[in-house]
Amino acid sequence: MADTIEELDGILAGAGPAETDNEKYWQAVRAQFPYNGSIHYTNNGTIGILPHMVLQAQIAVLKETEIQDGDTGGVAYPAPHEAHGKLAALINADPSEVAITRNSTESMNIIALGLDLKPEDEILTTTHEHYGGWSCWQHRHAQFGNPIRKLDLYDPPEDEDEIVRLFEEAIRPETRVLSFCHVTCTTAWRLPVRKICAMARERGLITVVDGAQSVGMIGVDVKDLGGDFYVSSTHKWLFTPKGTGLLYVDDAAQDKIGLGYYTGGGRPTARRFENNASQSHAPLVGFAVAVDFHNAIGTSLVEDRGAAMAKWLKTRLSDIPGVRVWTPMSRALSASMVSFSIAGMTSSDVGTPLRERYRVHSRGLHEGGYHGARISCAMHNSYEEMERVAGAVSEIAANRC
Numbered sequence: 266m267a268d269t270i271e272e273l274d275g276i277l278a279g280a281g282p283a284e285t286d287n288e289k290y291w292q293a294v295r296a297q298f299p300y301n302g303s304i305h306y307t308n309n310g311t312i313g314i315l316p317h318m319v320l321q322a323q324i325a326v327l328k329e330t331e332i333q334d335g336d337t338g339g340v341a342y343p344a345p346h347e348a349h350g351k352l353a354a355l356i357n358a359d360p361s362e363v364a365i366t367r368n369s370t371e372s373m374n375i376i377a378l379g380l381d382l383k384p385e386d387e388i389l390t391t392t393h394e395h396y397g398g399w400s401c402w403q404h405r406h407a408q409f410g411n412p413i414r415k416l417d418l419y420d421p422p423e424d425e426d427e428i429v430r431l432f433e434e435a436i437r438p439e440t441r442v443l444s445f446c447h448v449t450c451t452t453a454w455r456l457p458v459r460k461i462c463a464m465a466r467e468r469g470l471i472t473v474v475d476g477a478q479s480v481g482m483i484g485v486d487v488k489d490l491g492g493d494f495y496v497s498s499t500h501k502w503l504f505t506p507k508g509t510g511l512l513y514v515d516d517a518a519q520d521k522i523g524l525g526y527y528t529g530g531g532r533p534t535a536r537r538f539e540n541n542a543s544q545s546h547a548p549l550v551g552f553a554v555a556v557d558f559h560n561a562i563g564t565s566l567v568e569d570r571g572a573a574m575a576k577w578l579k580t581r582l583s584d585i586p587g588v589r590v591w592t593p594m595s596r597a598l599s600a601s602m603v604s605f606s607i608a609g610m611t612s613s614d615v616g617t618p619l620r621e622r623y624r625v626h627s628r629g630l631h632e633g634g635y636h637g638a639r640i641s642c643a644m645h646n647s648y649e650e651m652e653r654v655a656g657a658v659s660e661i662a663a664n665r666c
């Protein structure tokens with residue numbers, strides 16, 4: 266396992282062309298993840314598993330800072346770190362527009378509690394939100410009375426413009442905020458964020474994009490997407506340390522939001538939303554290494570590999586009697602996760618045997634009225650693992666009663 270980016274570059278160069286179907290290359294990538302593989306981990310969509318390099322960077326800084334003469338003040342209070350610049354470059358933002366928070370849930374709460382809204386301003390969200398992207402609005406409603414409405418996206422059309430039209434038709438005069446996912450945690454749909462944001466901007470609405478499932482999985486260019494706020498749980502697909510995530514506040518949206526809780530204040534950049542009190546420095550160090558690790562492979566290659574593997578799995582699962590795949594085949598409307606149901610079975614009917622009998626760690630589908638499982642196709646996953654998933658689902662579906 267590589268300790269440095271230079272070593273990683275050398276290992277990857279020796280594994281042949283950096284292509285989606287060069288299995289030797291992907292085995293070299295997998296070898297950078299120290300987890301022992303006793304269970305097939307296909308739940309990156311909940312939380313990632315650290316590459317050796319990211320883990321070691323944190324251990325090293327912890328050792329260095331904790332084993333010293335007690336003068337740890339310089340490292341325990343966060344200062345601008347190279348992690349901010351690296352994250353900003355990855356998503357095409359200015360460093361002043363990014364805050365490193367703990368996760369999407371925290372970022373969403375910062376937005377929901379900090380937005381400058383009148384009590385009657387409505388928040389329009391969807392039936393596909395994760396609790397982490399939804400409970401903050403419930404809280405806003407309880408605190409300030411803002412009404413919330415959910416657009417029903419159960420089984421939406423497989424056409425970007427039709428999806429935008431659904432959003433457009435749901436907007437009412439009182440609607441002020443659109444809050445929706447980039448990649449849904451339920452069906453693993455990739456929503457046409459750029460088009461939805463453009464439509465919302467024409468109507469003077471504020472857009473909040475929950476990209477918990479996107480940064481590190483697919484290319485994210487916040488300027489091209491054009492939303493006001495973008496959040497992500499980088500600990501998932503970007504393999505940053507657990508307890509790290511993104512809050513992006515577009516420069517033009519800085520005055521639409523204030524501090525919902527006191528963090529230390531500061532100049533009106535996104536950094537004012539970071540917790541400025543004492544904390545561990547190690548996650549920021551690990552964060553910067555994780556972005557380097559990702560860049561050594563490259564966003565488009567990671568995205569293409571995940572899409573190819575997910576397509577393969579969708580094709581296999583679609584052929585199994587009783588299985589309904591919810592994730593579209595369309596590349597534009599999907600990414601690196603696959604969600605499916607088995608007729609007559611609950612989430613635990615599917616997920617429990619997958620885990621206990623077949624040693625596959627999936628994620629149950631709960632939100633939005635779905636029952637079934639979700640499989641992540643991350644850079645450390647292999648086609649053998651997906652073959653195992655397909656075989657297991659086939660047996661589980663055949664034995665249903």
Ligand SMILES: Cc1ncc(COP(=O)(O)O)c(C=O)c1O
Nearest residue numbers: 368369370395397398450477498
């Ligand atoms: C779309 C979406 N939003 C928010 C979250 C919450 O993520 P976190 O627990 O990292 O805040 C998740 C987690 O899976 C998610 O999929």
